[in-house]
Amino acid sequence: MSQTRTITRNELYERVWSSPMRKLALEFGISDVGLAKICRKSGIPLPGLGHWKLVETGHSPERKPLPASEPGQHETITIAARTPESHSVLRKTNIGPVPNVEVTLDREIIHPLAIRTKRAFHATSKNERGNARSRRGHNKVFPTQSFQEKTDEFVRKLTPRSGRVLGLTKRAVDRSLYATVIEGISVVEQIYLGELMKTKDAHEGLSAFREKRSSI
Numbered sequence: 001m002s003q004t005r006t007i008t009r010n011e012l013y014e015r016v017w018s019s020p021m022r023k024l025a026l027e028f029g030i031s032d033v034g035l036a037k038i039c040r041k042s043g044i045p046l047p048g049l050g051h052w053k054l055v056e057t058g059h060s061p062e063r064k065p066l067p068a069s070e071p072g073q074h075e076t077i078t079i080a081a082r083t084p085e086s087h088s089v090l091r092k093t094n095i096g097p098v099p100n101v102e103v104t105l106d107r108e109i110i111h112p113l114a115i116r117t118k119r120a121f122h123a124t125s126k127n128e129r130g131n132a133r134s135r136r137g138h139n140k141v142f143p144t145q146s147f148q149e150k151t152d153e154f155v156r157k158l159t160p161r162s163g164r165v166l167g168l169t170k171r172a173v174d175r176s177l178y179a180t181v182i183e184g185i186s187v188v189e190q191i192y193l194g195e196l197m198k199t200k201d202a203h204e205g206l207s208a209f210r211e212k213r214s215s216i
Helices: 009-016 021-028 032-041 051-056 085-092 112-121 144-158 163-176 181-194 200-210
Strands: 002-008 076-082 123-126 132-134
Touching (some): 002 009, 009 021, 009 032, 021 032, 032 076, 163 181, 163 200
Antiparallel strands (some): 002 076
């Protein structure tokens, strides 16, 4: 079940430039990604990266003007939002107590939940270069007692790699960590296309990948 809300193209433009996308999307009952897609489809420009940070610090960043509508773009926009009833049903569902899984270094974990988690993260195949590839990424779970040791081991694997690339990666994570989805994608795109792909390390990495060899 859903409810709809109709708003004019000009009104939505004013709202988008008066409130952060994440906050406004909650008001319409959809995600910030969904609202951004509606705006792009309707030819409504969106605030750029860092716009709301400037507003918070007392600045008045320039607003992109609303262009005339193009063929296929309507002056009234209907936004469909889900009603919250389904969420209330989920909250009332009795899911039982949270299992207590004891983790120690001297014996194997045999709890069914831990075993299923291990299977989900276990490497089940290899890529074309012979490296293990997990079905669900490269996440790993360690006991608290060995966490620092495993973290240091992971860092040691990173240190021989390109300092320039690692620096850009860290900057992308830092700048997009608390941004909206749209802003985060924009940050990564700018760093990737504007800086990373201009480095020799990036081109060497791509060449090594295509030629199935270790990068220099």
